[in-house]
Amino acid sequence: xxxxxxxxxxxxxxxxxxxxxxxxxxxxxxxxxxxxxxxxxxxxxxxxxxxxxxxxxxxxxxxxxxxxxxxxxxxxxxxxxxxxxxxxxxxxxxxxxxxxxxxxxxxxxxxxxxxxxxxxxxxxxxxxxxxxxxxxxxxxxxxxxxxxxxxxxxxxxxxxxxxxxxxxxxxxxxxxxxxxxxxxxxxxxxxxxxxxxxxxxxxxxxxxxxxxxxxxxxxxxxxxxxxxxxxxxxxxxxxxxxxxxxxxxxxxxxxxxxxxxxxxxxxxxxxxxxxxxxxxxxxxxxxxxxxxxxxxxxxxxxxxxxxxxxxxxxxxxxxxxxxxxxxxxxxxxxxxxxxxxxxxxxxxxxxxxxxxxxxxxxxxxxxxxxxxxxxxxxxxxxxxxxxxxxxxxxxxxxxxxxxxxxxx
Amino acid sequence: xxxxxxxxxxxxxxxxxxxxxxxxxxxxxxxxxxxxxxxxxxxxxxxxxxxxxxxxxxxxxxxxxxxxxxxxxxxxxxxxxxxxxxxxxxxxxxxxxxxxxxxxxxxxxxxxxxxxxxxxxxxxxxxxxxxxxxxxxxxxxxxxxxxxxxxxxxxxxxxxxxxxxxxxxxxxxxxxxxxxxxxxxxxxxxxxxxxxxxxxxxxxxxxxxxxxxxxxxxxxxxxxxxxxxxxxxxxxxxxxxxxxxxxxxxxxxxxxxxxxxxxxxxxxxxxxxxxxxxxxxxxxxxxxxxxxxxxxxxxxxxxxxxxxxxxxxxxxxxxxxxxxxxxxxxxxxxxxxxxxxxxxxxxxxxxxxxxxxxxxxxxxxxxxxxxxxxxxxxxxxxxxxxxxxxxxxxxxxxxxxxxxxxxx
Numbered sequence: 063x064x065x066x067x068x069x070x071x072x073x074x075x076x077x078x079x080x081x082x083x084x085x086x087x088x089x090x091x092x093x094x095x096x097x098x099x100x101x102x103x104x105x106x107x108x109x110x111x112x113x114x115x116x117x118x119x120x121x122x123x124x125x126x127x128x129x130x131x132x133x134x135x136x137x138x139x140x141x142x143x144x145x146x147x148x149x150x151x152x153x154x155x156x157x158x159x160x161x162x163x164x165x166x167x168x169x170x171x172x173x174x175x176x177x178x179x180x181x182x183x184x185x186x187x188x189x190x191x192x193x194x195x196x197x198x199x200x201x202x203x204x205x206x207x208x209x210x211x212x213x214x215x216x217x218x219x220x221x222x223x224x225x226x227x228x229x230x231x232x233x234x235x236x237x238x239x240x241x242x243x244x245x246x247x248x249x250x251x252x253x254x255x256x257x258x259x260x261x262x263x264x265x266x267x268x269x270x271x272x273x274x275x276x277x278x279x280x281x282x283x284x285x286x287x288x289x290x291x292x293x294x295x296x297x298x299x300x301x302x303x304x305x306x307x308x309x310x311x312x313x314x315x316x317x318x319x320x321x322x323x324x325x326x327x328x329x330x331x332x333x334x335x336x337x338x339x340x341x342x343x344x345x346x347x348x349x350x351x352x353x354x355x356x357x358x359x360x361x362x363x364x365x366x367x368x369x370x371x372x373x374x375x376x377x378x379x380x381x382x383x384x385x386x387x388x389x390x391x392x393x394x395x396x397x398x399x400x401x402x403x404x405x406x407x408x409x410x411x412x413x414x415x416x417x418x419x420x421x422x423x424x425x426x427x428x429x430x431x432x433x434x435x436x437x438x439x440x441x442x443x444x445x446x447x448x449x450x451x452x453x454x455x456x457x458x459x460x461x462x463x464x465x466x467x468x469x470x
Numbered sequence: 471x472x473x474x475x476x477x478x479x480x481x482x483x484x485x486x487x488x489x490x491x492x493x494x495x496x497x498x499x500x501x502x503x504x505x506x507x508x509x510x511x512x513x514x515x516x517x518x519x520x521x522x523x524x525x526x527x528x529x530x531x532x533x534x535x536x537x538x539x540x541x542x543x544x545x546x547x548x549x550x551x552x553x554x555x556x557x558x559x560x561x562x563x564x565x566x567x568x569x570x571x572x573x574x575x576x577x578x579x580x581x582x583x584x585x586x587x588x589x590x591x592x593x594x595x596x597x598x599x600x601x602x603x604x605x606x607x608x609x610x611x612x613x614x615x616x617x618x619x620x621x622x623x624x625x626x627x628x629x630x631x632x633x634x635x636x637x638x639x640x641x642x643x644x645x646x647x648x649x650x651x652x653x654x655x656x657x658x659x660x661x662x663x664x665x666x667x668x669x670x671x672x673x674x675x676x677x678x679x680x681x682x683x684x685x686x687x688x689x690x691x692x693x694x695x696x697x698x699x700x701x702x703x704x705x706x707x708x709x710x711x712x713x714x715x716x717x718x719x720x721x722x723x724x725x726x727x728x729x730x731x732x733x734x735x736x737x738x739x740x741x742x743x744x745x746x747x748x749x750x751x752x753x754x755x756x757x758x759x760x761x762x763x764x765x766x767x768x769x770x771x772x773x774x775x776x777x778x779x780x781x782x783x784x785x786x787x788x789x790x791x792x793x794x795x796x797x798x799x800x801x802x803x804x805x806x807x808x809x810x811x812x813x814x815x816x817x818x819x820x821x822x823x824x825x826x827x828x829x830x831x832x833x834x835x836x837x838x839x840x841x842x843x844x845x846x847x848x849x850x851x852x853x854x855x856x857x858x859x860x861x862x863x864x865x866x867x868x869x870x871x872x873x874x875x876x877x878x
Binding site for chain 2: 115116117118119120146148149150151152153154183184185186372373376377379380382384385386387389390392393394395396397398399401402404414416417418419457458459461462463465466
C-alpha cells in the first residue's frame, strides 16, 4: 500500500494518561505477524461514553457496545483488525462472549465492563481463540506509553497510524486527552468506517461524558466523508479514568468544562481529518465551508452533498475548476438555498455572486490553487445564518484500484 | 470517447409518430459542426406532460418548463447540447425568451407552447443567436423520421444515441410510442442528468398524460443511478399529438389505458437502462432486485443505497465477490431491514441466509457470474412484502478519467 502523501513524517509524541495502560500486539488475525489487537485497560472506576454506527446491519461488537454502554463503566477495550465480526450471526455473538469473558477474568471485572470493536472483512466468522490467548497474562504486559503499537494494531487500509493529544484543565487541574483512530475507506458521517479510542484522566460521570462525546463527534467524525459509505462497525469510545483530582463535575453546563470540551473537540477533529488525509487514494485534502444556510444542520447537509459528489471529487482530482459541479451538488442536497444569491469561492477567490459567474472572473488563480494538495471551497447559499465545515478528499484512480481488489 | 461495450450495434429502427416531426441540426454550440440542436414539432392540439429535476439549483430551461407545463399544450420542443444554460442568472432567462419567441414565430404558436431543454457545461452564458438562426425556416425542414439525428443532437458524454419504441392500442386503435434520451454521468434518481423526449400519437388530456408519466418515470428514470449526482437540468417530456382517433380517455383508471401505460413504461425502461449501459466508464450493467422490505418505496431506497455505494461498485468493477459490502449498503440505507434474516444472492446463487453466510457457500460460481458483463444482485431484507428493481453500473477507472478532465 502506497503511503498517503499526507502522512505525517512521524507519529505524534503521545503522553501517558494517568489510569490508562495499553498495548498493540499480534494475535495472528492478519498475515505475517502484523499487529492486529489493541488492548486498553482503564483503572477500575473509569467511566465511558460511545458513539456507534447508524447502520441497520451493525456488527456484533457494535451490538455488544450498545448494551454495555448502558452501564457507563469500562475496565477494558479490546479491538482487533483483520476481521469485522460483522454479519456473522450467532457465531459472532459467541465470539464476543468468549473474548469478554477471557478479558473479564484477566482484568478482574464484569463482562459488561469489557468493550469490543472489530474492523476488517465482513461476513467471516471470527475465531475467539487467538484473541483469548493474547488476553491470558496481558494485564502484566500493558504500559502507559504504547500508543503507536495500539494505533498500529487497528489499521486496515490505513497507510499511517493516527493519534492526537491535547491538554486542558478542569478547575485548574491539568487534564490529559489522548486519542487514536483508524479509518481510510467506507468513510461517511454517522459515522466513518472507523474506530476511535479517546482516553482522558478526567473524572466524569458517564452521562456527561456522553454529552461531551456527542458534541465533539458532530464536529469531527460526523463532519468527514471519503466515499459516502457507512460501515457496519463504526465505533468511537471515550474513556475517563478519573485519576486526576479536580473539582467535581455534575452538569454539562459547568463552565469549568469549556476548555476540556474544546480540547476534546480538537483531538477528535485532528483524528477525523487524519482519516480524510488517509482517505483511500486521496491526493487532495479538501475543506468545505458552508454559510448562509437555514441552520447549522442544513449547512452540514449541503457541505456533505458537495463532499460526497463523485463529480466534484473527480473534478478536484483533475485540478479542474469546474465549479458548475458545486452548483449541481448544492442543488441536489435538497436543502433550502437561493440559487440567485449563491456565492462560491475556491481558495478564497470569488467565482460567483448573485447566481452567476462574476463579471471579470479569471480562472487562472483558481487553477493555481487547485494544484495545491490542500484545497478550500466556500459556498454561501444566501438564505440564513447556518454554518458548517466538512472535510473530504478527492476521488482518484487509486480509490478504484484499492477497492476493486481489496480482498485479494 | 471510447464507445460503451454495451452500445447496440445499430440505433433502433424508429417509426414515425403521426402528428410529430423532428430534426437534429448543428447550431455551432459544439465543436466541429456536430449536431447540437433538437427541434420537435407537434401538431397544434398536442398535449404535454413533464418531469423535471428535483435540484434546488435548477437550470433556466427547467424553470421555464415548470411554468409552461401548467398550460398542458405543446407545439415545439427545442433542446440543445453543449451548454446547460444553468446558473446563468438573468442572461439565462433572456436567452430563453429569445429562443421561445423565435420558435413561436416560426411555428405560429404561443411562447408557452415552446418547451426548452439544455445540457452541457454549467455556468456559461448561452448565446440565443445561433439557435434562433437555426429556427428561422426550420418548419419546412422537419421530417417524421429524423430520430437518429435528433437523438444524436442531445448527446454530451453519451457514447451512443438512445432510442426506443413500442406500439400499444387504445380501444382497438393502434398507438405508436417513440422515445429518445441522453445521459451518461451525473445520473441519479430524481432524476438522472438526462433529457428524455417521448412522443405518441394518442389523444390524451394533459392531466392524464402527466399521471401516466409519473407512473412510468418512477419505474424507469427514477430507478437508475450511475454516480448518485443529480443534475440541474434533468427533463423528461411526453408529448401526445392526438392524431389517432381512438375512444376518448377521461380517467386515468380507464382500463383501455392499461396496455398503453405498459408500453410507455417499456419505452422508458429501455431508455433508462440504455443510459445506465452508457454510464461513464461502465463495464458492467447491474440489475438489483430488493424484496422483503416494508414497502416498495423502502425497497427502492435500499436498492439505490446498494446501487450508489462506491464500495459495491468498485468491488463489481474488480469482479470481487465481496458481498459484505452489500450488507454494509443495506445497513446504511436507514430503512428497516432484519439483519438476521438478510438473504443475498448474486447471479441467482444464494450466499447468505439467516444473517450469515450459508454453510456450504462456494465462491467459485459467484466469481464466474461476476466475470459477465450483466450482473444480477438480489437481496431480501426479511421484513415485509415491498419490492423494487433498480439498475446501475460499476465504478471504474474510466469514470475517473472521463470526469477528472471533462472540460478540457
